[in-house]
Amino acid sequence: MQLANPDLEGLSSFVTYLLFLVIQLLASNWKILLLSLFLIWYVTVFTRHAKQSKQLSPLFEGSPSHKTPLNGSDIPPIYHRPCPQMSDRSTSNSSSQLAQKELIVKVAQKQDHRVKQPYDAFLVLDVEATCKEGTGFDWPNEIIEWPVCLMRWKDKSDLGKACQLEIVDEFRSFVKPTWRPQLSQFCMDLTGITQAQVNSAPTFQKVLKMFAHFLASHGLIDPKSGRSIQRFCWCSDGPFDIRDFVVKQCFISKIPIPLWLKGDVLDVRKVVSVRAAGSGNIKPSAPSHIRSLNIPQQLQALGLPAFQGRLHSGIDDTRNIARVMTELARRGVRLEPKTHINPNRRWNWMGKPGEVLEHTLLF
Numbered sequence: 001m002q003l004a005n006p007d008l009e010g011l012s013s014f015v016t017y018l019l020f021l022v023i024q025l026l027a028s029n030w031k032i033l034l035l036s037l038f039l040i041w042y043v044t045v046f047t048r049h050a051k052q053s054k055q056l057s058p059l060f061e062g063s064p065s066h067k068t069p070l071n072g073s074d075i076p077p078i079y080h081r082p083c084p085q086m087s088d089r090s091t092s093n094s095s096s097q098l099a100q101k102e103l104i105v106k107v108a109q110k111q112d113h114r115v116k117q118p119y120d121a122f123l124v125l126d127v128e129a130t131c132k133e134g135t136g137f138d139w140p141n142e143i144i145e146w147p148v149c150l151m152r153w154k155d156k157s158d159l160g161k162a163c164q165l166e167i168v169d170e171f172r173s174f175v176k177p178t179w180r181p182q183l184s185q186f187c188m189d190l191t192g193i194t195q196a197q198v199n200s201a202p203t204f205q206k207v208l209k210m211f212a213h214f215l216a217s218h219g220l221i222d223p224k225s226g227r228s229i230q231r232f233c234w235c236s237d238g239p240f241d242i243r244d245f246v247v248k249q250c251f252i253s254k255i256p257i258p259l260w261l262k263g264d265v266l267d268v269r270k271v272v273s274v275r276a277a278g279s280g281n282i283k284p285s286a287p288s289h290i291r292s293l294n295i296p297q298q299l300q301a302l303g304l305p306a307f308q309g310r311l312h313s314g315i316d317d318t319r320n321i322a323r324v325m326t327e328l329a330r331r332g333v334r335l336e337p338k339t340h341i342n343p344n345r346r347w348n349w350m351g352k353p354g355e356v357l358e359h360t361l362l363f
C-alpha cells in the first residue's frame with residue numbers, strides 16, 4: 001500500500017499566507033519579524049526541493065526496490081528497460097545449450113545416409129526369353145517380355161546427395177519371337193507367359209520403338225538422335241539381361257543395339273552378394289568365393305519382406321529388384337554401373353546377321 005502524496009503547493013501557499021498574517025500582527029517586534037522571514041525562506045526552499053524530487057521519482061520506479069512494475073503507458077520517453085545482468089550461471093547455461101545443439105547436429109549427420117549419387121534415373125530391367133529345359137545361356141534365346149521400372153530420386157540435393165529412390169513409371173510389353181515362334185511347355189510353365197500373349201504381341205523392333213518413345217516422354221533421350229539427355233543407367237539381376245539376351249535378340253532381329261541401350265550395367269545381384277558376404281569389405285582375390293544371391297535371397301539378406309508376385313514373371317521380378325535398389329539407396333550405397341557389356345559378343349551358333357546355325361545346337 002502507498003500513502004497519498006500531500007499537495008505541497010497548496011501547503012506552501014497556506015503557510016506563506018499564515019506567516020504574512022503573523023508578520024502584520026507582530027510588526028512591532030523586530031525579533032519575531034526576523035524569525036518569520038527565516039521560516040518563509042525555509043518553507044520556500046523545502047517546497048522547491050520536494051517538487052523536484054516528485055518529478056524525478058518515476059525514473060526510479062523500474063528499479064529492483066520498487067514493488068509495482070511499470071505499465072506501457074507509464075513509461076516516460078527517456079525510459080529504457082534495464083538490461084538483464086549476465087551472471088556466471090547464465091553463461092554456463094548458454095554453453096551447455098550450444099554443446100547440446102552441436103551434439104544434435106553431429107547425430108543427425110551420422111544418421112544421414114545420403115551420399116553423392118552420379119545418376120539421376122535408373123532403368124530396372126528383367127526380361128523373359130524363350131528357353132528349353134536343359135539349355136543354358138548359350139542357347140539362342142528370344143526375348144518374349146520387356147518390363148522396365150523407371151526409378152528417380154525423391155530427395156536429391158543441389159550437391160547430388162540422395163538416399164530415397166522410388167518407381168515413377170513402368171513399361172511392359174510382351175514380344176513376338178520370330179526364329180522359334182512356338183513356346184515350349186517348359187518356357188510357359190516357368191514364365192507364366194502363354195502362346196496367345198506372344199502371338200498378339202509386337203516384334204522386338206516395334207517394342208524398342210515404343211520404349212524409345214517412353215524414354216523420350218520422360219526426358220531421358222533425344223527423340224530424334226536417341227542420345228541421352230539425362231544421366232541414367234540400366235540395372236538388372238546379374239549381367240545376363242543385356243549382356244546375353246539383348247545382344248542375342250538384336251542379332252536375331254538384324255538391328256544394331258540402340259545408343260540408349262549401350263554402356264555398362266549396374267549388377268544389383270553382385271552389389272548385394274558382395275555386401276552380404278562381408279559387409280562390402282571383400283578383398284580383390286575373393287569374388288570367386290562370393291555366393292551369388294537370386295532375387296528372393298537378396299531380399300532376405302537385406303531384411304526386406306519376401307518376394308512379391310510371381311517368380312520369373314518379368315514385371316514382378318523387375319518390381320522386386322526395384323525394392324532392392326530402394327533399400328540399397330536408403331543404406332547409402334553409391335549406385336553406379338560397373339559391369340561392362342560387350343555389344344559385339346558372338347556365339348558359335350551365329351552366322352550372318354539374323355541367321356542361326358541350327359546344326360551347332362545340341363537340341
